[in-house]
Amino acid sequence: MGEQFEVGTTCATERFRGPDAGGLDLGGNGRGRNGSTGEFTVSEPALDGDGTVKAFAATFVQHRAGGTPALRGARSTATPDSRTAPAGR
Numbered sequence: 001m002g003e004q005f006e007v008g009t010t011c012a013t014e015r016f017r018g019p020d021a022g023g024l025d026l027g028g029n030g031r032g033r034n035g036s037t038g039e040f041t042v043s044e045p046a047l048d049g050d051g052t053v054k055a056f057a058a059t060f061v062q063h064r065a066g067g068t069p070a071l072r073g074a075r076s077t078a079t080p081d082s083r084t085a086p087a088g089r
Contacts, residue, residue, distance in 0.1 A: 005045040005056075013038045013062070026062055026071060038062040044076065054079050 015036045017023030024038055044057035057076035063069070 005042045007042060007045065009042040009045075010039055011041075013040060013060070024060060024062055026073075035065045036062050038070070043074075046078075052079075 012021040013024035013036075014021040015023065015025045015034075021037075022040065024040065025036060038061045040058045040060040042056075042058050044055055046053070046055035048054050055076070055078040057074070059074045060072070062071045064071075
């Protein structure tokens with residue numbers, strides 16, 4: 001907690017977040033992993049003046065139980081700016 005993300009920041013991941021790694025656990029179709037390792041790399045960190053996250057984007061790699069094959073992907077999210085929302089919303 002408290003780490004400042006910048007474009008290009010890469011963080012190690014494990015299935016469960018710990019002191020040395022962030023948590024990353026993807027599954028689906030009734031399947032999951034008992035263990036995983038990987039990393040994510042920040043491609044867009046955007047904060048407003050008080051430090052609130054306004055947008056975030058990252059790519060990720062997840063390896064099943066430390067194996068070589070990997071799941072790769074990207075995720076992004078943005079918070080609408082209430083100051084620019086249409087009236088009545």
